[in-house]
Amino acid sequence: KNQVEQSPQSLIILEGKNCTLQCNYTVSPFSNLRWYKQDTGRGPVSLTIMTFSENTKSNGRYTATLDADTKQSSLHITASQLSDSASYICVVMNSGGYQKVTFGTGTKLQVIP
Amino acid sequence: KAGVTQTPRYLIKTRGQQVTLSCSPISGHRSVSWYQQTPGQGLQFLFEYFSETQRNKGNFPGRFSGRQFSNSRSEMNVSTLELGDSALYLCATFTGAGNTGELFFGEGSRLTVL
Numbered sequence: 001k002n003q004v005e006q007s008p009q010s011l012i013i014l015e016g017k018n019c020t021l022q023c024n025y026t027v028s029p030f031s032n033l034r035w036y037k038q039d040t041g042r043g044p045v046s047l048t049i050m051t052f053s054e055n056t057k058s059n060g061r062y063t064a065t066l067d068a069d070t071k072q073s074s075l076h077i078t079a080s081q082l083s084d085s086a087s088y089i090c091v092v093m094n095s096g097g098y099q100k101v102t103f104g105t106g107t108k109l110q111v112i113p
Numbered sequence: 114k115a116g117v118t119q120t121p122r123y124l125i126k127t128r129g130q131q132v133t134l135s136c137s138p139i140s141g142h143r144s145v146s147w148y149q150q151t152p153g154q155g156l157q158f159l160f161e162y163f164s165e166t167q168r169n170k171g172n173f174p175g176r177f178s179g180r181q182f183s184n185s186r187s188e189m190n191v192s193t194l195e196l197g198d199s200a201l202y203l204c205a206t207f208t209g210a211g212n213t214g215e216l217f218f219g220e221g222s223r224l225t226v227l
Binding site: 031032034036041042043044045046049051052089091093095100101103104105106 | 117154155156158169201203205212213214215216217218219220221223
């Protein structure tokens, strides 16, 4: 069964600090992995995409890593800002007959001043 | 170009009523999928439509139904509402080919059942 697990479930950090969110998946056959940011009451927005051959990708202060061997990904946020307060959802897509998507339950990040 | 548009953004219903939510995908996109999001369950897949045909369905009761029109706009309907149906309902359109596919989400419809 395809599964995506995220940790921690929630996290509180001080503004300016760094943090790392984790995602473990058992999706096969693997197509890509995306990290989405979801502000409260809004729709999720894609931050990064990782394909099988990629192991690091950055988008501003966000850096995603992928280890396809261990089926793990991480999202590192540098110099956090209050606007980073959101839920971060790991989404893994497989390459079945038509695209299939498995969602993690998300990590709720709160950045406090 | 316009993104995925969902209406209404907020609505309040009472138990036993029914509700219809609308989703207009990005222009030219024919795939529309619907998700229910609750605090404890995360995003749960409801169904997916492509060119007016439902091609995948999640594990929800028959009270949840949907359809897609020839212009790719989609509606979902929930009949005989229950308190547990209170959630954010998200619509998404799939785009891309190969291993770069992406789901673009709308802002959601927040349903509260009293």
